[in-house]
Amino acid sequence: MATAEAKVGNRAGAATRDALVTAARETLVEDGFARTSARSVASRAGCSQASLFYHFDGVAELLLAVLDEVSDRRMAAYREPLLAARTPGQLARLGRRIAAEDVRSGDLRVLVELVAGASARPDLTAGVAERIGRWEELVAQVAERFIPRPLRSTVRPAVVAHAVVAGFLGLELLRDLRGDGAGTEDVLTDLEKVGRLAGAGS
Known part of the structure; x- marks a missing residue:
């Protein structure tokens, strides 16, 4: 059975992943494909590029x-x-x-x-x-x-x-x-x- 700490971590991880998806969508819409990079998405999502590459294999x-x-x-x-x-x-x-x-x-x-x-x-x-x-x-x-x-x-x-x-x-x-x-x-x-x-x- 997952511990309370693990559940909190899972929720935080899911929230970060969702934030990255939302940020990438907003960047595509507002700035276009050419400006949608790991740096621009992570900055908009309020997290590090390392977090992006933790949740996704790449852009x-x-x-x-x-x-x-x-x-x-x-x-x-x-x-x-x-x-x-x-x-x-x-x-x-x-x-x-x-x-x-x-x-x-x-x-x-x-x-x-x-x-x-x-x-x-x-x-x-x-x-x-x-x-x-x-x-x-x-x-x-x-x-x-x-x-x-x-x-x-x-x-x-x-x-x-x-x-x-x-x-x-x-x-x-x-x-x-x-x-x-x-x-x-x-x-x-x-x-x-x-x-x-x-x-x-x-």
Whole structure:
């Protein structure tokens, strides 16, 4: 049986780990991937770099822990509503709300920064790709419900899902590049309008 001192130590260790994950997320969102280092994260978390390397094998493992926290939280919030959508209009409105929430919260910024940075970091590439793959699996499940069965041999849900996820990321990367370009929420808003007009004209 663990002693009282051990329990206190475990709680303190868990708190430090959580603080590091939170600090790394905030640094990614506010300062970007290039400035997210062991020093900057440890300083923001109020602990030493030694503490970071005690809890994580390195910065790459810490950043993947940030992505896991964001992905797990987003998946818990969005999985059920996405799978419950019954019409393209419902799906477009939900997608617009998700995009708005992800931009506002900084969650999409975390993903964009890690995708952009992972290409230059072999220790991150596979881990980031694996986590994006989980979202593609969910989007493929949603797409399968909206693609008419006769078309599924030519319009594959997995390919549609890949395009949707790539579109989300690409739109945000382009908005960063151009400074004033349309983001995901803007595109989904216009697509929803197009859907309403198409429905009215049919």
